[in-house]
Each structure stands twice: as C-alpha cells, then as structure tokens.
Amino acid sequence: MDINAVNALSFEDFLEIFGNVIEKCPIIPAAIWIHRPFKSLADLEAHISDFIDSLPEAGKEGILRCHxxxxxxxxxxxxxxxxxxxxxxxxxxxxxxxxxxxxxxxxxxxxxxxxxxxxxxxxxxxxxxxxxxxxxxxxxxxxxxxxxxxxxxxxxxxxxxxxxxxxxxxxxxx
Ligand SMILES: NC(=O)N[C@H]1NC(=O)NC1=O
Missing domain, CATH: 1.10.3330.10 (Oxo-4-hydroxy-4-carboxy-5-ureidoimidazoline decarboxylase)
Known part of the structure; x- marks a missing residue:
C-alpha cells in the first residue's frame, strides 16, 4: 500500500489497518486522521509523534501502560x-x-x-x-x-x- 492508497481509505478502514500502530491506543490514529491527506509515510509518522508529544504526562504514561x-x-x-x-x-x-x-x-x-x-x-x-x-x-x-x-x-x-x-x-x- 502506498501513501495515496492510505489517503483513499475510509476512516473505518484506516482505523482497522492502523489502529494498533501504537499498542492498544486506536485513539491516536483516530485523532491524526484529521490531517489527511498525508504527504508521505514520514508525514503520517510525524503527526503521530507530534500528537504523543502534545499529551500531558498522564497521557504518555497511559500509552506506556497499554504495552x-x-x-x-x-x-x-x-x-x-x-x-x-x-x-x-x-x-x-x-x-x-x-x-x-x-x-x-x-x-x-x-x-x-x-x-x-x-x-x-x-x-x-x-x-x-x-x-x-x-x-x-x-x-x-x-x-x-x-x-x-x-x-x-x-x-x-x-x-x-x-x-x-x-x-x-x-x-x-x-
Ligand atoms: N514492553 C514492551 O516493550 N513491549 C513491546 N515492545 C515491542 O517491541 N513490542 C511490545 O509489545
């Protein structure tokens, strides 16, 4: 799948496919969906990284506890x-x-x-x-x-x- 195929996915399919890129945290791919169309895989990855960085300590620790x-x-x-x-x-x-x-x-x-x-x-x-x-x-x-x-x-x-x-x-x- 290339980035154009990713951008063509419905929200439901996107979540189905990318829902576990952060272990048991589908809220993260769900939240960055709004930034479509992604320019590249690196762009998609950067949105996930920025979203995580924007979380308070409790949110970051919550992510760790899902592992x-x-x-x-x-x-x-x-x-x-x-x-x-x-x-x-x-x-x-x-x-x-x-x-x-x-x-x-x-x-x-x-x-x-x-x-x-x-x-x-x-x-x-x-x-x-x-x-x-x-x-x-x-x-x-x-x-x-x-x-x-x-x-x-x-x-x-x-x-x-x-x-x-x-x-x-x-x-x-x-
Ligand atoms: N605890 C922990 O690091 N878990 C993991 N690391 C990894 O690469 N996959 C995991 O589930």
Missing part, C-alpha cells in the same frame, strides 16, 4: 496482539528457558515498582540478551528521563509497524 510486558503472562497465555507477538518472537522472548522467564519477570516487576509503568523497548531492534541488559541499566535512570526514553521506544515500535503496513518490503531497522 504488555516482554516475556509476560500475556505471551505465555497467547493473549498478545499479533504485532506484539511477532515482535517478542523476533527478539527471542518466545524461546526463553524457564529461569530466563523468571529473571525477566522479576526485572519487569522491579521496574514497574520503581517507575509506575512497564518497561518498554522496541523489541525488533535488539535481541533478548541486549534487552535484558538494557532493562537493568534503565532501572538506574530517573523517572522523567525514563518516561521520555520509553516514549521514544514507543515511536520506534510505531515506525516499524507503519513500515510493515505501508511499504511492501519493510526493513527491520530504523
């Missing part, structure tokens, strides 16, 4: 969105040994206790081992810096999801 834990219970029970399932699989979280799952879960819960929102990272851009190391490093960050860092990761996840939808041969890098 499932990496290697969490939803992965185990098959309750992830398809996007998230594919991303966690790509990073290797579907192949963890039981002790690695427990380690990841205890780090996730320590992180949530410290910051009040889940640890979020663009799983397609790193492997499971690097992500675990990064989680440990980010546990030492300040709350505000960490919120902004996590929102940056949400935007990377969004960029790759958009490319998957709009480009026919999507690269798995930014």
């Amino acid at each position: 499932p834990d990496l290697a969490g219970r939803e992965l185990q029970s098959g309750a992830l969105t398809r996007d998230s399932q594919e991303e966690q699989h790509a990073a290797g979280f579907t192949d963890l040994r039981p002790e690695e799952v427990s380690h990841m879960r205890s780090l996730n819960s320590e992180y949530k206790q410290r910051f009040g929102f889940p640890f979020v990272i663009c799983a397609r851009l790193s492997g499971q081992r690097d992500i675990t190391r990064e989680l440990q490093r980010r546990l030492g960050e300040g709350r505000e810096a960490e919120r902004e860092h996590a929102i940056g990761e949400v935007k990377k996840i969004c960029a790759l999801r958009l490319r998957n939808l709009v480009l026919s041969d999507p690269p798995n890098k930014l």
Whole structure:
C-alpha cells in the first residue's frame, strides 16, 4: 500500500489497518486522521509523534501502560496482539528457558515498582540478551528521563509497524 492508497481509505478502514500502530491506543490514529491527506509515510509518522508529544504526562504514561510486558503472562497465555507477538518472537522472548522467564519477570516487576509503568523497548531492534541488559541499566535512570526514553521506544515500535503496513518490503531497522 502506498501513501495515496492510505489517503483513499475510509476512516473505518484506516482505523482497522492502523489502529494498533501504537499498542492498544486506536485513539491516536483516530485523532491524526484529521490531517489527511498525508504527504508521505514520514508525514503520517510525524503527526503521530507530534500528537504523543502534545499529551500531558498522564497521557504518555497511559500509552506506556497499554504495552504488555516482554516475556509476560500475556505471551505465555497467547493473549498478545499479533504485532506484539511477532515482535517478542523476533527478539527471542518466545524461546526463553524457564529461569530466563523468571529473571525477566522479576526485572519487569522491579521496574514497574520503581517507575509506575512497564518497561518498554522496541523489541525488533535488539535481541533478548541486549534487552535484558538494557532493562537493568534503565532501572538506574530517573523517572522523567525514563518516561521520555520509553516514549521514544514507543515511536520506534510505531515506525516499524507503519513500515510493515505501508511499504511492501519493510526493513527491520530504523
Ligand atoms: N514492553 C514492551 O516493550 N513491549 C513491546 N515492545 C515491542 O517491541 N513490542 C511490545 O509489545
């Protein structure tokens, strides 16, 4: 699908296709619909990014809270969105040994206790081992810096999801 095809979609079809580019936050593509016609994929992405930046702290943290834990219970029970399932699989979280799952879960819960929102990272851009190391490093960050860092990761996840939808041969890098 190219950008002209995107611009030709009805609101309902647009939401159906782009509703999860920010995990479980269809309000975001719904809100930026008003900026059609989009000049390019980068333009569409920039509107999403600007909308997120315009939110108060509570809105940004709400977005983070819509993200499932990496290697969490939803992965185990098959309750992830398809996007998230594919991303966690790509990073290797579907192949963890039981002790690695427990380690990841205890780090996730320590992180949530410290910051009040889940640890979020663009799983397609790193492997499971690097992500675990990064989680440990980010546990030492300040709350505000960490919120902004996590929102940056949400935007990377969004960029790759958009490319998957709009480009026919999507690269798995930014
Ligand atoms: N918690 C977290 O980072 N979740 C995710 N990251 C990603 O790339 N897909 C996700 O679901």
